Amino acid sequence: MTTIPQGAHAVRDQSAAATETTADDADPKLPPPVVYLDERFGVAKGFGLFKKVFPDHWSFLLGEIAMYSLIICLITGTFLTFWFVPSMGHVIYDGSFVPLKGVGMSEAYASTLDISFDIKGGLLIRQLHHWAALLFIVGIALHVARVFFTGAFRKPRELNWVIGTILSLLACVEGFAGYSLPDDLLSGTGIRAMNGFMSSAPVIGTYMTFFVFGGEFPGESIIPRLYIAHVLLIPAILVGLFAVHIFLVFWHKHTQYPGPGRTNTNVVGFPLLPVYTAKAGGFFFIVFGITALISALVTINPVWAYGPYDPGQVTAGSQPDFYMWFSDGALRLLPGWLEFELWGFTWSFNIFLGSLLLLPLVWTILGVYPFIEQWITGDKREHHLLDRPRNAPVRTAVGAAAISMYLVLAIATINDIIAIKLHLSINDITVALRVLFFVLPVIVFMVVKRLCLSLQRADRETVLHGTESGRIMRTPEGRFYEVHEELNEFDRWHLVQHEAQRPLSLTAGPDTDEYGVDRPVGPLESLRRKLSDFYFKDRIEPVTPSELAAAHHHGEAEALPGGTAQAIEESVDRADETAGLRSDDRP
Amino acid sequence: MSDDQIAVHEPHAKPTTYVEPGPADRFENPGLPPHRPRRADVDDAAAKRAERQVTTLFGLSILGTLGFIVAYFLVDPNLRASILVIGHVNLYHVILGLTMAISLLGIGLGAVHWAKTLMPDTEIVEERHLQASDQEARDEAAGILSQGYRSAQLHRRPMLLLTAGGALGLFALPMALQVAGGLGPLPGDTLNHTVWRKGMKLLIDPSGTPLTPEMVTQGSVIHVLPEGFAGESSHGEDGPSALEIMEVKATASVLLVRLNPELIQSQKQRDWSVDGIVAYSKICTHVGCPVALYERQTHHLLCPCHQSTFDMTNDCEVIFGPAKRPLPQLPITVEDGYLVAADGFAEPVGPSFWERGE
Numbered sequence: 021m022t023t024i025p026q027g028a029h030a031v032r033d034q035s036a037a038a039t040e041t042t043a044d045d046a047d048p049k050l051p052p053p054v055v056y057l058d059e060r061f062g063v064a065k066g067f068g069l070f071k072k073v074f075p076d077h078w079s080f081l082l083g084e085i086a087m088y089s090l091i092i093c094l095i096t097g098t099f100l101t102f103w104f105v106p107s108m109g110h111v112i113y114d115g116s117f118v119p120l121k122g123v124g125m126s127e128a129y130a131s132t133l134d135i136s137f138d139i140k141g142g143l144l145i146r147q148l149h150h151w152a153a154l155l156f157i158v159g160i161a162l163h164v165a166r167v168f169f170t171g172a173f174r175k176p177r178e179l180n181w182v183i184g185t186i187l188s189l190l191a192c193v194e195g196f197a198g199y200s201l202p203d204d205l206l207s208g209t210g211i212r213a214m215n216g217f218m219s220s221a222p223v224i225g226t227y228m229t230f231f232v233f234g235g236e237f238p239g240e241s242i243i244p245r246l247y248i249a250h251v252l253l254i255p256a257i258l259v260g261l262f263a264v265h266i267f268l269v270f271w272h273k274h275t276q277y278p279g280p281g282r283t284n285t286n287v288v289g290f291p292l293l294p295v296y297t298a299k300a301g302g303f304f305f306i307v308f309g310i311t312a313l314i315s316a317l318v319t320i321n322p323v324w325a326y327g328p329y330d331p332g333q334v335t336a337g338s339q340p341d342f343y344m345w346f347s348d349g350a351l352r353l354l355p356g357w358l359e360f361e362l363w364g365f366t367w368s369f370n371i372f373l374g375s376l377l378l379l380p381l382v383w384t385i386l387g388v389y390p391f392i393e394q395w396i397t398g399d400k401r402e403h404h405l406l407d408r409p410r411n412a413p414v415r416t417a418v419g420a421a422a423i424s425m426y427l428v429l430a431i432a433t434i435n436d437i438i439a440i441k442l443h444l445s446i447n448d449i450t451v452a453l454r455v456l457f458f459v460l461p462v463i464v465f466m467v468v469k470r471l472c473l474s475l476q477r478a479d480r481e482t483v484l485h486g487t488e489s490g491r492i493m494r495t496p497e498g499r500f501y502e503v504h505e506e507l508n509e510f511d512r513w514h515l516v517q518h519e520a521q522r523p524l525s526l527t528a529g530p531d532t533d534e535y536g537v538d539r540p541v542g543p544l545e546s547l548r549r550k551l552s553d554f555y556f557k558d559r560i561e562p563v564t565p566s567e568l569a570a571a572h573h574h575g576e577a578e579a580l581p582g583g584t585a586q587a588i589e590e591s592v593d594r595a596d597e598t599a600g601l602r603s604d605d606r607p
Numbered sequence: 608m609s610d611d612q613i614a615v616h617e618p619h620a621k622p623t624t625y626v627e628p629g630p631a632d633r634f635e636n637p638g639l640p641p642h643r644p645r646r647a648d649v650d651d652a653a654a655k656r657a658e659r660q661v662t663t664l665f666g667l668s669i670l671g672t673l674g675f676i677v678a679y680f681l682v683d684p685n686l687r688a689s690i691l692v693i694g695h696v697n698l699y700h701v702i703l704g705l706t707m708a709i710s711l712l713g714i715g716l717g718a719v720h721w722a723k724t725l726m727p728d729t730e731i732v733e734e735r736h737l738q739a740s741d742q743e744a745r746d747e748a749a750g751i752l753s754q755g756y757r758s759a760q761l762h763r764r765p766m767l768l769l770t771a772g773g774a775l776g777l778f779a780l781p782m783a784l785q786v787a788g789g790l791g792p793l794p795g796d797t798l799n800h801t802v803w804r805k806g807m808k809l810l811i812d813p814s815g816t817p818l819t820p821e822m823v824t825q826g827s828v829i830h831v832l833p834e835g836f837a838g839e840s841s842h843g844e845d846g847p848s849a850l851e852i853m854e855v856k857a858t859a860s861v862l863l864v865r866l867n868p869e870l871i872q873s874q875k876q877r878d879w880s881v882d883g884i885v886a887y888s889k890i891c892t893h894v895g896c897p898v899a900l901y902e903r904q905t906h907h908l909l910c911p912c913h914q915s916t917f918d919m920t921n922d923c924e925v926i927f928g929p930a931k932r933p934l935p936q937l938p939i940t941v942e943d944g945y946l947v948a949a950d951g952f953a954e955p956v957g958p959s960f961w962e963r964g965e
Contacts, residue, residue: 116685233791234791285734332856365962370893565634
């Protein structure tokens with residue numbers, strides 16, 4: 021059966037002519053350059069790769085945004101190195117930006133001003149670089165969220181998830197190193213704070229700062245060292261890990277959303293040539309183009325407005341780039357009493373917790389999550405079909421709660437801005453955020469879990485009772501009811517395809533054996549059962565065929581109190597129809 | 608709540624294995640839905656239209672690229688203009704950015720539109736295979752490994768493996784040691800002192816004017832550097848290097864405020880002041896930002912980085928925020944009419960560090 025799109029009038033007259041384009045070139049020849057390469061490298065053997073199928077979904081583009089932003093950063097960053105001077109040597113500025121003429125500053129800052137004012141188009145490249153870096157991390161964050169909430173991290177992709185988490189941490193560190201390079205007042209303040217973070221490390225803190233800064237703060241080493249980390253060390257690891265990351269996507273084949281025809285053992289989508297070459301290649305240019313558009317119209321990091329770094333100066337409202345907000349916010353929320361003297365040494369947990377410990381901690385939790393969930397479910401199967409987030413209510417709620425914690429910390433970074441804009445006391449805001457950090461995740465967890473369960477119930481409703489058709493029927497007695505239209509089997513499959521995970525306490529059998537003797541359960545296993553209960557105790561099972569059949573027998577009669585025998589007969593007929601459809605269509 | 612819906616319950620299953628939910632009563636995957644052709648698949652006019660749209664977009668891209676090149680050479684780089692909503696901008700930058708955006712978006716949108724309207728949209732099914740190899744392949748791999756292990760005689764001479772492992776585990780240490788050892792000097796007690804010494808004049812930052820008590824009026828806050836590190840005196844041939852000045856600013860910056868002497872609460876604070884004029888380290892005891900905001904009415908000092916708040920009337924104790932320790936006070940006195948340091952700081956200034964309490 022072919023449905024004809026609206027407005028395709030040409031088909032009416034010549035429906036026979038309306039066929040798919042087929043290969044009319046019956047005897048294709050390999051182009052000479054490919055023949056040349058094939059003779060040397062055997063490339064023709066690898067051309068099967070172009071037939072590789074990728075599934076289509078907008079949410080798969082989020083990772084692509086990150087990938088393309090990384091490429092834009094690499095291109096623009098390479099250009100910037102031609103002009104940027106990574107030196108803290110002292111110069112007197114003599115460029116074309118009048119307000120800073122004659123001011124003493126580092127060569128790094130002076131060369132950044134030159135890029136912005138004296139090199140034609142240099143400002144555009146700088147802005148592209150900074151915006152692409154921000155977009156890179158936004159893309160990563162959204163991509164991580166997509167992968168998490170759809171359960172794409174499950175076996176066999178756990179290790180690729182770990183690689184991804186390392187990549188996202190490196191991206192943040194790379195971003196921090198990058199925006200520290202211009203040596204302006206804002207970024208210098210960031211480096212000063214970094215110096216403070218390192219000092220707070222127990223035992224090795226002082227040594228660490230002296231080694232990283234090449235002596236006492238600020239010294240003359242930090243910019244050249246951050247520079248080589250920013251342009252070589254971290255990018256090399258980033259690009260290397262990213263290559264593995266994307267190779268594994270090819271190797272595993274991309275996950276897909278569940279749907280009719282999509283199974284755990286296939287991939288349904290479009291081939292690399294030509295469709296994905298055009299779509300993904302085109303999307304690179306779209307991402308690049310939008311970055312250019314933003315860079316043209318919205319100024320980011322106007323270093324010329326901040327002035328050169330001076331350790332004795334600071335501007336009110338100093339914030340890092342957004343991806344470091346949560347760490348800076350944590351520093352603002354952690355109370356001072358977390359610092360104490362013990363055994364003659366200073367333990368600065370008020371600083372250490374929010375900086376040196378927080379980052380590894382967040383990323384470690386992120387990295388180990390797949391293994392924890394797998395341990396709880398005991399599910400060792402491969403998963404190539406994604407979960408709809410609502411069908412994994414506790415995972416979705418845990419993720420949402422974690423995001424809410426992150427957001428509280430991030431918002432704490434702008435507590436001074438909020439205080440000024442909303443005329444609130446900064447002390448009240450800070451105290452409120454301290455409380456929210458603990459309370460909000462609990463509320464978010466409960467709300468999101470309930471929302472997921474409600475959405476699942478709504479799905480059941482839709483399957484059992486169909487969708488509203490807008491047709492009002494009148495019974496012979498004069499009663500009115502709206503006809504509900506049953507879902508077709510393709511639409512229905514979306515709502516019934518999943519399996520509701522059951523808690524271990526149910527699937528693992530009773531706590532006593534057949535003679536009524538307790539089975540011993542170790543403390544670890546006991547914890548696992550408890551967690552499994554926490555995850556899967558509340559759940560909504562998908563509709564089964566017999567439930568649907570039963571709904572046809574009972575549902576409509578209920579909807580029609582005092583309904584006539586005729587109405588009931590109708591519903592019975594329709595239920596039979598459905599049952600027939602199912603058995604007929606079985607492959 | 609829905610435990611009553613559980614149908615599967617297998618009493619004899621092993622305690623930890625996952626049990627497949629019963630397959631009996633489940634809907635079956637109906638397979639791919641029928642393909643719906645797009646307009647351009649069945650309507651030649653629509654296909655023609657799509658082609659025109661794509662070529663137009665590609666054409667726009669070419670124009671954008673040419674526009675960028677023309678603008679690069681012909682537009683004045685210092686051209687400025689006011690744009691609605693956005694405000695005052697460097698027009699040269701905006702034109703370059705916009706033409707580049709057109710050049711890129713033309714290609715991107717054109718390619719995607721091409722793919723969506725004219726390239727095949729029939730979904731293709733590709734089979735997927737389990738990641739794990741079959742037992743035969745695993746056995747073969749095990750054989751290869753074992754053969755390699757035995758042919759290297761490791762099964763008979765375990766010391767080979769132990770020493771090789773030890774050597775490989777250690778060989779990178781010299782490299783690591785060189786890097787770590789060469790990165791910076793040992794801290795020593797650098798962090799315990801600043802350049803402040805007895806008798807050093809207090810100079811206004813940045814002018815370098817020496818301060819007399821009369822210059823410090825009530826309600827004003829003066830940023831101070833030690834003698835020799837501000838103004839003219841710091842620029843001369845034998846003056847400090849730019850690096851030294853930066854380090855002094857990062858450690859020895861001081862805030863000078865005149866308080867009503869009656870407000871001062873501690874005896875130490877009074878002893879180290881001159882007629883209510885007090886000097887405190889400007890470097891925050893949290894992570895080292897300059898504590899630059901002074902609230903005149905409350906005599907609070909606020910650090911703009913993380914909002915640690917210090918009470919100047921109470922020896923700069925922390926009254927809010929993440930800092931723990933008060934700002935260190937610099938003892939001052941008057942010598943020949945000028946304000947000078949009566950001594951250096953009695954404790955390390957700036958952020959906390961491990962050996963601080965020693």
